Amino acid sequence: MSTLGFSTRQLHAGDEHDGPHRPRATPIHLTAGFVFDDFDQAHSRFAGTDDGFSYTRVGNPTNAAAERRIADLESGTGALLVSTGQAAVATTILALVNTGDHVLSSSSIYEGTRELLRDDLARLGVAVDFVSDPNDSAAWAAGIRPNTRLVFAESIPNPKNDVLDIAALAGIAHRNGVPLVVDNTLATPYLLRPIEHGADIVIHSASKFLAGHGTVLGGVIVDAGSFPWVAHAAAYPQLAETRGPDGRTVVERSPHTAFLEFARRVAMRYGPAPSPLNAFLILQGIETLSLRVQRQSDSALHLAQWLERHPHVESVDYSGLASSPHHALAERYLPRGYGGVLAVTVRGGTAGARAFTNALRVFTRMTHLGDVRSLVLHPATTTHVLRDADELAAGGIGPGLLRLSIGLEDLPDLIADLDQALTAAAQASEPVPAQVPERALAAV
Structure with a gap:
């Protein structure tokens, strides 16, 4: 055929x-x-x-x-x-x-x-x-x-x-x-x-x-x-x-x-x-592979571009971005789309990643890929947990990196969910004000 x-x-x-x-x-x-x-x-x-x-x-x-x-x-x-x-x-x-x-x-x-x-x-x-x-x-x-x-x-x-x-x-x-x-x-x-x-x-x-x-x-x-x-x-x-x-x-x-x-x-x-x-x-x-993957790829590209501009995002790994070192190869091998999986590194390291993950409401916290539902996972503490710090660094797996598998939800809903989660991550990573010792308070 x-x-x-x-x-x-x-x-x-x-x-x-x-x-x-x-x-x-x-x-x-x-x-x-x-x-x-x-x-x-x-x-x-x-x-x-x-x-x-x-x-x-x-x-x-x-x-x-x-x-x-x-x-x-x-x-x-x-x-x-x-x-x-x-x-x-x-x-x-x-x-x-x-x-x-x-x-x-x-x-x-x-x-x-x-x-x-x-x-x-x-x-x-x-x-x-x-x-x-x-x-x-x-x-x-x-x-x-x-x-x-x-x-x-x-x-x-x-x-x-x-x-x-x-x-x-x-x-x-x-x-x-x-x-x-x-x-x-x-x-x-x-x-x-x-x-x-x-x-x-x-x-x-x-x-x-x-x-x-x-x-x-x-x-x-x-x-x-x-x-x-x-x-x-x-x-x-x-x-x-x-x-x-x-x-x-x-x-x-x-x-x-x-x-x-x-x-x-x-x-x-x-x-x-x-x-x-x-x-x-x-x-x-x-039977619905082409429909799903095309929609997931289109949504992933839009989200990657949106995330790359977000002030609370450190970096985005997605070959569809012009800034990606793999973009030229992606243009050659992936003319229909760049796939439905991307990585985003939020500011604030592990604390930021934890707050981001826990704040998500539409994305599902789950170890899987390619689902009709959007999924999130923190590789450094899950799939790559047995790697030491040097191995993680060599693989580009930072403490703030999260893997996103994009599903078929409406794009505005995914953006809104990511936006509020990034706000939560930013708040979690803000420096905590130093506590004034009780003796100093008594002296004021």
Whole structure:
């Protein structure tokens, strides 16, 4: 359906109206397993010679419908739906690395992913290095080792809203025979499709903008189907050298979706299977994706411009602002809008941030993104609480910085809420008059 417009495809891509009833909405196949017609069909499904379904941990028709639609919207050859965004990251990495391998990642990424890379992979004997400036091409090139197996970055990281030069990083990765993995959660395929700029694998936390209503968890992995695994067989033996019971490698069985098929096996073994009900709700969310993200992006830009002029605001991080160091890249990669997430640093440090947060009435205090409701969070004391002062400073996470995820509320209501909260923050950060000692009062 690639010749159709995005909004048309978000409604129709991947539809299959099979069966006698032909429902227009995707049915929810809420079942653990599926009935086999006979002995031989059971064998063929387990042997992989029949495309039908056997057990929901392996695959489910509702989940498959969500996979087809997301793959289409991301310009991929296929997708794998898993239970959470973090499961998508973990499954992708586990499918690509072996003990003794190396991962090179941007440091400007979701904190949960950073901890997974830094702490958990180390226990498995996988080394990880971080590039502090995601658009420093020289640092990326210098960081790749002979045993590097993937390069990882986010298209729009949170909370600083920097923008990744995907094409430049893809070129560096490919010249070194390494796939580029991009987390595209904050951009969504409506604003940006990393595969079209050279990325090999795209990840989403479907819990965020794709689902859009803060009700479900889900993650998705999209395979571009273009990385030449055979040309780098020694680096990825699990895909291009190891032969299965049928005598073929994964690449020989699935030449265009080899990574995805192997990732599905990893997911099957570790078990992050999504509920078909969640897959259905993610599909419903995707049906309005372009409408929501466009409105959220437009509102975020207006609010960022308003906040930048406010006397009680120290700074605003949003690539849509002409003052942003990432504005030129944003103009290139994000022509439809700059996303619905921004960071604002209020005056008064932690005290100002606390007063600001507690004074908000329309914004919801919540750790989430991409909701139809506007959300606020203080990263230094929540998502980044395990970082020391030097790490926070290096990441630009100051004590007064707050992350705002913009929803669908009326813009005047959001402005009024932010304005009164900024007044509260300013009052909380004003110096307290010195107390006159009682003895001095007695002497007056």
